Amino acid sequence: MKNNKIISIIIVICIYCLPVYSQTNFGPTPTKEQLAWHDKEFYLFMHFGPNTFTDLEWGHGSEDPNVFNPTAIDCNQWARIAKASGAKGIIITAKHHDGFCLWPSKYSKHTVRESKWMNGKGDVLKMLSEACKKEGIEMGVYISPWDRNHPDYGTPKYNEVYINTIKELLTGYGKFFELWWDGANGEGPNGKKQVYDFTRFKDSALKQQPQLVIFSDIGPHVRWIGNENGIINETNWNLLDTVGFKRGEGAPANDTLNRGNYNGKNWIGAEADVSIRKGWFYHPGEDNTVKSGTTLFDLYLKSVGRGGNMLLNVPPNRMGLISPTDSVALMQFKNIRDKAFANNVFKAAKIFRTKNSIEAHLSKEVQLNTIVLKEGINKGQRVVKFEVSGGNNLEYFTKITEGTTIGHKRILTFPTQKLKYIRIKVVESKADPIITALEGYNVSGL
Ligand code: FUL
Numbered sequence: 001m002k003n004n005k006i007i008s009i010i011i012v013i014c015i016y017c018l019p020v021y022s023q024t025n026f027g028p029t030p031t032k033e034q035l036a037w038h039d040k041e042f043y044l045f046m047h048f049g050p051n052t053f054t055d056l057e058w059g060h061g062s063e064d065p066n067v068f069n070p071t072a073i074d075c076n077q078w079a080r081i082a083k084a085s086g087a088k089g090i091i092i093t094a095k096h097h098d099g100f101c102l103w104p105s106k107y108s109k110h111t112v113r114e115s116k117w118m119n120g121k122g123d124v125l126k127m128l129s130e131a132c133k134k135e136g137i138e139m140g141v142y143i144s145p146w147d148r149n150h151p152d153y154g155t156p157k158y159n160e161v162y163i164n165t166i167k168e169l170l171t172g173y174g175k176f177f178e179l180w181w182d183g184a185n186g187e188g189p190n191g192k193k194q195v196y197d198f199t200r201f202k203d204s205a206l207k208q209q210p211q212l213v214i215f216s217d218i219g220p221h222v223r224w225i226g227n228e229n230g231i232i233n234e235t236n237w238n239l240l241d242t243v244g245f246k247r248g249e250g251a252p253a254n255d256t257l258n259r260g261n262y263n264g265k266n267w268i269g270a271e272a273d274v275s276i277r278k279g280w281f282y283h284p285g286e287d288n289t290v291k292s293g294t295t296l297f298d299l300y301l302k303s304v305g306r307g308g309n310m311l312l313n314v315p316p317n318r319m320g321l322i323s324p325t326d327s328v329a330l331m332q333f334k335n336i337r338d339k340a341f342a343n344n345v346f347k348a349a350k351i352f353r354t355k356n357s358i359e360a361h362l363s364k365e366v367q368l369n370t371i372v373l374k375e376g377i378n379k380g381q382r383v384v385k386f387e388v389s390g391g392n393n394l395e396y397f398t399k400i401t402e403g404t405t406i407g408h409k410r411i412l413t414f415p416t417q418k419l420k421y422i423r424i425k426v427v428e429s430k431a432d433p434i435i436t437a438l439e440g441y442n443v444s445g446l
Contacts, residue, residue: 026380026431028239028267034221035378037177037213038269038408040088041304043138045273045313046078047093048124050100051281053318059098061148061189065114068100073320075124079131081314081322085330086337089138091180091311092128094169096142099149103172107164110149129173140178141169145196146185154192162196163204170208179205181216183224183248198247217251218242219268225308226254230274230299232306235404238381239264269408270308274299275315276326282315290325293332294445300337307407340370340443346422351438357425358438365392369416370441373424375406376434383435384428388412390419397423406435413446 030038050056050063052070082090095101102124104113112122125141132139145162152158170176181201187193202220205212213221223240225232237260245252260270276296278289291299296312303310314330317323345368349360368390375383383406389397400422401414422440426433 023376023379023432023434026382028265029380030238030267030269030377031221033211033213034267034269037222037309038377040138040177040309041409042087042300042310042312043089043091043140044082044085044087045091045142045275045311047096047275047280047282047313047315048320049093049096049102049281050098051096052315055283055285057279057281059096059100059148061098061110063098063100065100065110065112066116068112068115069117070316070318070320073122073124073127073316075127075131076134077321078128078316079135079137081327081330083135083137085334087137087312089140089177090128090132091140091142091178092125093142093144094125095144095147095165097144097146097148097182097184097186099144099147101165103169105165105168107161107168108150125169125173133174138175138177139173140176140180142180142182143169144182144184145194145201146182146188148186148188151189153188154190154194158188158194159197159200163200166201166205167208170205170212176209176212178222179212179214181214181247183217183251185248196247215271217247217257218245219266221268222271222309223260223268224251224257225270225272226257228273228275230272230310230312231302232270232272232308233259234306235259236270236307236407237262237264237405238267238269238307238377238407240268241265242268271311272299272303272308273311273313274303275313276329277313277315280313280315282317282323284318287323287325290323290329293329293334293336296329296333297336297340300333301411301413304409305411307405307409336445341372341439341441343441344439345442346438346440353435355432356427356429357423358435359421359423360438360440361394362420365418365420366440367416367418367442368422368440369446370411370413370443371422371424372437372439372441373403373406373410373412373435374408374437376436377408379434380431381405381407382430383426383433384430386424386426388414388422388424390417390422392418392420394421397421413443416442
């Protein structure tokens with residue numbers, strides 16, 4: 001092997017490892033659980049329950065439990081499709097606002113046990129946890145604090161009920177990766193509103209499963225992005241100030257949640273939740289609203305490509321299966337992603353770095369319309385602004401595009417260029433930038 005080849009291999013290896021370990025932390029940093037969460041990037045949401053059968057989005061809590069009657073439920077199908085789509089896990093609505101529990105909870109009288117489904121012996125959580133385990137994907141739970149059924153809702157007793165419910169779930173079904181708290185807080189069956197004891201909810205959840213990341217408008221670990229369209233702002237700080245704010249009413253402005261706080265005191269990553277269909281629950285009349293693979297890829301670029309995670313809702317139908325239209329769209333989405341990122345044109349490039357820039361030198365011109373950058377976020381998020389320029393000789397670089405934050409991953413697309421040299425220059429950073437990955441692609445159909 002020629003010397004210069006060995007040197008360039010070493011340089012390429014160095015770009016992935018050295019700078020990350022040679023820097024001290026700057027500002028808030030993620031926990032190891034949050035780092036693992038960032039790496040998941042894409043996973044599925046599943047809204048399933050009485051609403052699936054009543055055509056409602058928000059059940060009243062007074063529904064007859066017998067309405068819940070999936071005729072051919074197969075959680076293995078859910079997990080298989082999730083895995084095949086590249087999703088790293090499934091978050092299930094174990095309990096939505098109607099209070100119906102998809103497992104036979106001791107703390108409720110409105111559960112699968114009260115239904116005729118499987119003669120009251122069914123347990124969706126058990127089926128799903130076994131299926132996820134089999135497929136090697138992870139599982140998360142949505143447990144709505146708002147409960148339109150529970151007789152204790154609106155009284156301090158309900159906080160105990162909720163804590164017991166969490167405990168029951170977190171001790172009965174293996175490890176979960178995420179706990180999802182919705183911000184909606186309406187009236188319960190008695191017309192009363194609940195004052196939630198979120199501090200105790202959080203403490204007891206983490207006591208059962210310390211590896212959990214907890215999602216809500218304001219974390220503590222993962223935040224809502226202020227919209228349900230799946231689109232994160234191009235500028236996305238994983239930082240958020242939470243003092244004085246609440247979940248639901250009283251949360252920071254949607255725009256703040258969408259971009260984070262530049263100087264936020266806490267590391268709270270952004271999770272973009274969006275449904276593959278119009279509604280969160282399955283409605284037969286919405287079969288024609290299923291997003292195409294191309295639309296999903298666009299949302300991926302605007303969520304994962306902006307440093308957040310994508311939580312894509314794929315609601316099972318009345319049979320208890322993912323509908324063929326949804327599964328086809330998911331596979332198209334997977335194929336588009338695989339194709340888009342199959343050939344990193346910088347793989348064989350010589351990489352040169354200075355404190356504030358990285359250059360990729362290729363041996364011949366390539367077509368390029370996408371770059372992927374990563375920041376060593378374990379040492380804190382730093383880059384405020386960068387420029388991308390390139391050319392065909394080293395004396396003359398022209399600016400191609402620019403970007404702001406990078407974070408876990410930044411995917412930047414631009415009109416196709418033919419070039420041999422590319423330079424990423426960090427023009428503003430809170431501390432020395434740590435760029436851990438630079439990849440280049442020529443994605444078709446952009
Ligand atoms: C919202 C809920 O009210 C919807 O029903 C749905 O669960 C969505 C993901 O969060 O706030």
